[in-house]
Amino acid sequence: MQRSERWVVGFLLVLASMTFFFPLVTFHVPILGDQDMSGYDLVAKMKDFDNTIDAVKPKQLDLPQSAPASSTPATPHLKMPLSVQAVPLIPIEVILGFASAAIALICCLIATGSSSAKGFSTLGAVAAAAAILHLTIANSDLHTWFQEQMDAQASSLADNPFANLGRQIADLAANSFQIKPGVGLYVLAATLSAAAVL
Numbered sequence: 001m002q003r004s005e006r007w008v009v010g011f012l013l014v015l016a017s018m019t020f021f022f023p024l025v026t027f028h029v030p031i032l033g034d035q036d037m038s039g040y041d042l043v044a045k046m047k048d049f050d051n052t053i054d055a056v057k058p059k060q061l062d063l064p065q066s067a068p069a070s071s072t073p074a075t076p077h078l079k080m081p082l083s084v085q086a087v088p089l090i091p092i093e094v095i096l097g098f099a100s101a102a103i104a105l106i107c108c109l110i111a112t113g114s115s116s117a118k119g120f121s122t123l124g125a126v127a128a129a130a131a132i133l134h135l136t137i138a139n140s141d142l143h144t145w146f147q148e149q150m151d152a153q154a155s156s157l158a159d160n161p162f163a164n165l166g167r168q169i170a171d172l173a174a175n176s177f178q179i180k181p182g183v184g185l186y187v188l189a190a191t192l193s194a195a196a197v198l
Helices: 003-021 040-045 044-053 088-108 115-158 163-176 183-197
Strands: 023-030 033-037 178-181
Touching: 003 040, 003 088, 003 115, 003 183, 033 040, 040 088, 088 115, 088 183, 115 178, 115 183
Parallel strands: none
Antiparallel strands: 023 033, 023 178
């Protein structure tokens, strides 16, 4: 690797490492607005990240044994999509991307050759792209799941005069909840891809 190329690749890898402090994942929650998570937040609050996803899962109510049986059939609870259940893997994908960027930067600085820096840059770019794709698919699957859940509940509320109002509020809440890749994740994937190409 020539000296000029090493400087350019080193700059790209430093920039990729700096995105650790940029917003990597953005949650849009009704009333609370946008909640950005940086790399530090993803690592430090991995448990809270899991709890945020668990919060949207339906909960079964425990009724006392003496309660009379309802005349209406129970609303079926649909299983969460696999992409949403696997959302806790996103911090691992992000950490793999940053670890690869750091190792590629070390390989670039000690001039061990371009093949090792290129290999780790490629690995990091693939991990960052996988996190972006995973978040995009999970967001789409989550909205589809919300819609199917509301359709399943609509049949049990057919005789309720307020069912239409409840449906509109539920639609609004479901469409307002978003989980999207942040700008930092796109910058990480782009800089690592450019470093791998160079």
